[in-house]
Amino acid sequence: KQEVTQIPAALSVPEGENLVLNCSFTDSAIYNLQWFRQDPGKGLTSLLLIQSSQREQTSGRLNASLDKSSGRSTLYIAASQPGDSATYLCAVGPYKLSFGAGTTVTVRA
Amino acid sequence: AAGVIQSPRHLIKEKRETATLKCYPIPRHDTVYWYQQGPGQDPQFLISFYEKMQSDKGSIPDRFSAQQFSDYHSELNMSSLELGDSALYFCASSYQGENTEAFFGQGTRLTVV
Numbered sequence: 417k418q419e420v421t422q423i424p425a426a427l428s429v430p431e432g433e434n435l436v437l438n439c440s441f442t443d444s445a446i447y448n449l450q451w452f453r454q455d456p457g458k459g460l461t462s463l464l465l466i467q468s469s470q471r472e473q474t475s476g477r478l479n480a481s482l483d484k485s486s487g488r489s490t491l492y493i494a495a496s497q498p499g500d501s502a503t504y505l506c507a508v509g510p511y512k513l514s515f516g517a518g519t520t521v522t523v524r525a
Numbered sequence: 526a527a528g529v530i531q532s533p534r535h536l537i538k539e540k541r542e543t544a545t546l547k548c549y550p551i552p553r554h555d556t557v558y559w560y561q562q563g564p565g566q567d568p569q570f571l572i573s574f575y576e577k578m579q580s581d582k583g584s585i586p587d588r589f590s591a592q593q594f595s596d597y598h599s600e601l602n603m604s605s606l607e608l609g610d611s612a613l614y615f616c617a618s619s620y621q622g623e624n625t626e627a628f629f630g631q632g633t634r635l636t637v638v
Contacts, residue, residue: 450626459631460568460615505567512558512581513617513627515567 418443420508422516430524435493437519439506444487447510451480451491454503454518463504464491496523527551529630531616537636538606546601546633550618556580557599558627559591560615568615574599575621606637 419442429435439449447468452460464480466473466489472481477494493500503520507513530549538544550557556575560568570583574593585591588606593599603610613634617627 448626452629457613457634460617460629462626462628465626507568509627511556512570512573512583513560513568514570517567 418514420514420516422519426520428522433496435496437491437504439489439516441487441508444484446508449482449489449508452505498523498525529616529618529628531630531633535634542606544603546614548599548616550597554618554620556619557593558617559601562613608637611637
């Protein structure tokens with residue numbers, strides 16, 4: 417059974433600092449990995465999808481890397497803003513997704 | 526762009542009642558997934574459908590059932606509701622293949638009182 421772990425569970429940084437969120441998974445036989453953002457009580461917004469054959473994916477201030485052999489992914493958010501405050505979850509596929517517990521980020525103005 | 530639509534957004538039911546949640550996937554998406562997210566927990570996979578056939582099943586209670594209709598919308602039926610069923614229920618859709626992105630709806634918040 418795939419186990420997904422996210423560290424740290426919570427993170428608080430001043431505005432402008434870069435964020436580094438970690439995700440690890442136990443079964444390296446994944447097909448893809450997605451990073452999501454979730455605001456309190458809200459839905460899941462897909463941020464980035466990395467295919468198993470890719471090493472990284474970028475979208476604006478977001479960059480996600482994937483090291484399938486070591487079972488790790490890292491989400492980098494550059495120049496954080498208060499609007500980045502949310503919970504970030506990683507999930508691995510294929511098909512049904514196995515989620516980590518998330519990292520709750522607070523960006524202080 | 527069209528997104529995954531879920532209805533209702535909020536639902537309050539009493540214990541032992543029945544609830545029906547609906548999901549309308551993104552047009553041309555052929556796979557629908559249902560997830561349950563309890564308070565402070567990560568989403569847990571319940572069940573999925575590919576081309577209107579059940580494709581996988583997770584930790585879904587026997588009291589729950591689901592189906593996908595000819596127009597690809599899906600419904601999750603929950604009977605004999607318990608207090609522990611209170612959660613956020615998400616529907617997600619994707620278009621075939623192993624590496625495609627899953628898009629989630631805004632969820633239905635079910636409260637059982």
